[in-house]
Amino acid sequence: xxxxxxxxxxxxxxxxRASGDSPPDPRPAPVPLLEPREGIPPxxxxxxxxxEVIAAFAAGRxxxxxxxxxxxxxxxxxxxxxxxxxxxxxGSALIDPVGCPDLSELGEAIGDAEWVLHAxxxxxxxxxxxxxxxxxxxxxxxxGRLAGFARVGLGAMVENVLGFALEKGHxxxxxxTRPLPEPWxxxxxxxxxLLVDLRDALEEELERQGKLEWARQEFAAIAxxxxxxxxxxxxxxxxxxxxxxxxxxxxxxxxxxxxxxQVAQRRDISPGKVLGDGAIVEAAxxxxxxxxxxxxxxxxxxxxxxxxxxxxxxxxxxxRALPESELPQPGQPLNGPPPPRSWADKDPAxxxxxxAARAAVTTLAESLNLPxxxxxxxxxxxxxxxxxxxxxxxxxVAEVLAGHGARPWQIDQVAPVLTEALLTNGG
Numbered sequence: 150x151x152x153x154x155x156x157x158x159x160x161x162x163x164x165x166r167a168s169g170d171s172p173p174d175p176r177p178a179p180v181p182l183l184e185p186r187e188g189i190p191p192x193x194x195x196x197x198x199x200x201e202v203i204a205a206f207a208a209g210r211x212x213x214x215x216x217x218x219x220x221x222x223x224x225x226x227x228x229x230x231x232x233x234x235x236x237x238x239x240g241s242a243l244i245d246p247v248g249c250p251d252l253s254e255l256g257e258a259i260g261d262a263e264w265v266l267h268a269x270x271x272x273x274x275x276x277x278x279x280x281x282x283x284x285x286x287x288x289x290x291x292x293g294r295l296a297g298f299a300r301v302g303l304g305a306m307v308e309n310v311l312g313f314a315l316e317k318g319h320x321x322x323x324x325x326t327r328p329l330p331e332p333w334x335x336x337x338x339x340x341x342x343l344l345v346d347l348r349d350a351l352e353e354e355l356e357r358q359g360k361l362e363w364a365r366q367e368f369a370a371i372a373x374x375x376x377x378x379x380x381x382x383x384x385x386x387x388x389x390x391x392x393x394x395x396x397x398x399x400x401x402x403x404x405x406x407x408x409x410x411q412v413a414q415r416r417d418i419s420p421g422k423v424l425g426d427g428a429i430v431e432a433a434x435x436x437x438x439x440x441x442x443x444x445x446x447x448x449x450x451x452x453x454x455x456x457x458x459x460x461x462x463x464x465x466x467x468x469r470a471l472p473e474s475e476l477p478q479p480g481q482p483l484n485g486p487p488p489p490r491s492w493a494d495k496d497p498a499x500x501x502x503x504x505a506a507r508a509a510v511t512t513l514a515e516s517l518n519l520p521x522x523x524x525x526x527x528x529x530x531x532x533x534x535x536x537x538x539x540x541x542x543x544x545x546v547a548e549v550l551a552g553h554g555a556r557p558w559q560i561d562q563v564a565p566v567l568t569e570a571l572l573t574n575g576g
Contacts, residue, residue, distance in 0.1 A: 179313055181316075183316075186240075189331065189334050189335050189338055190242055190243050191243070194244075194248030195248060199252075202255065204258075206255065209262075211262070212263040212265045212348060213259045214233075216266065216344070217232050223323040223422070224417055229275040230324035232244040232252065234341060241341060247325075252279045253279075255281065256276075260282075260283070266287075267290050269290075269291070269371055274377075284372060286368050287348050289303070289344065289348055289351060290302075292355060296519075303315065310351065311350065316339065318336070362558060363558040382403075388427070390430070398433040399476065399477045401432055401436065404464040404465065405429045424461065427447065428449055431448055432449075432461065436469065443465065485532055502571055505573060505574045506571070509566040524563060528553075533567060534571070546567050
């Protein structure tokens with residue numbers, strides 16, 4: 150048993166009450182975790198060093214802790230700039246995906262092992278891009294949600310479950326920096342230091358609550374999920390878009406967003422550092438006739454060069470010149486039911502079903518001590534209530550839920566209460 154596991158065992162009784170069943174007993178202050186057990190591992194950035202890491206981790210035992218650091222807010226896209234791993238018998242490794250852009254051989258070497266990640270859906274896309282795809286995983290953040298923990302960030306979970314305090318200062322730094330400073334590398338190594346210990350403690354707690362099979366089904370669904378398709382009309386997610394009402398204004402947002410994205414991709418810089426969303430919306434609302442008028446708008450100020458202003462004004466001009474037939478339509482094509490706020494007018498019976506279903510899910514989630522969105526996806530509930538089965542029954546409701554991707558454990562829990570909500574409200 151490691152020191153961390155001993156700590157977990159000693160603090161289990163108070164930790165497991167953190168979900169609110171009873172006031173927790175006073176606990177000793179968390180122990181600061183200042184150094185990795187074997188020190189900071191060297192950064193692996195060459196094929197020869199990577200081969201040694203692959204051999205060590207292939208020969209290791211048990212689950213593999215995996216984490217990745219991105220440069221969100223600094224660089225274009227979501228690529229990984231550092232990958233951290235830890236496995237019993239292999240120790241820890243820090244790998245530079247810039248120097249070693251293809252980690253598929255490493256992924257294959259640990260492919261049969263369970264990968265332990267925190268908030269897996271955040272890291273899996275960038276890991277997939279460099280050839281690392283798990284077949285089995287354990288998500289410690291999702292496990293914490295299912296177990297009823299109120300705070301599920303890695304630092305909070307390590308502190309509440311294992312009694313250690315992780316350093317929090319480097320999560321949002323520019324991980325594309327080279328060379329990476331030693332304090333950042335220490336932080337990165339510590340992120341995987343106790344991940345397997347946390348996994349073991351959470352597995353015990355889920356087993357105690359009778360939720361371990363639920364977690365396993367969730368983890369399997371994440372591991373089996375295909376990459377998400379490209380987002381349709383991503384420009385519509387511009388912050389402040391709700392202010393833009395007219396189609397001509399929407400065209401300005403689209404043109405500026407597209408021009409900004411091209412510049413950001415070419416310069417490998419975060420789009421927000423090229424031009425802020427607020428500036429795009431201001432230009433759309435004001436439709437400036439020339440670059441002089443554009444320069445007077447917030448976000449385009451005096452520090453912006455003439456060439457840049459002309460570049461953005463050209464995008465505005467393109468939108469102003471579009472024929473009506475080529476202007477974007479308001480809203481996105483619906484793939485599913487309309488927004489719930491319109492249900493009362495469009496279909497009062499469906500609105501009543503949704504209200505009853507939401508109340509039933511809320512009550513059940515509280516009784517099970519887990520978030521509503523983890524009990525059943527809100528979109529699934531909306532789709533069921535908008536188009537319920539002709540004859541609502543647990544079996545027919547279960548079939549609809551399964552068709553929308555609900556896992557068996559979710560169906561077992563919610564099908565009865567959702568059936569009752571449909572029947573009570575004319576499903």
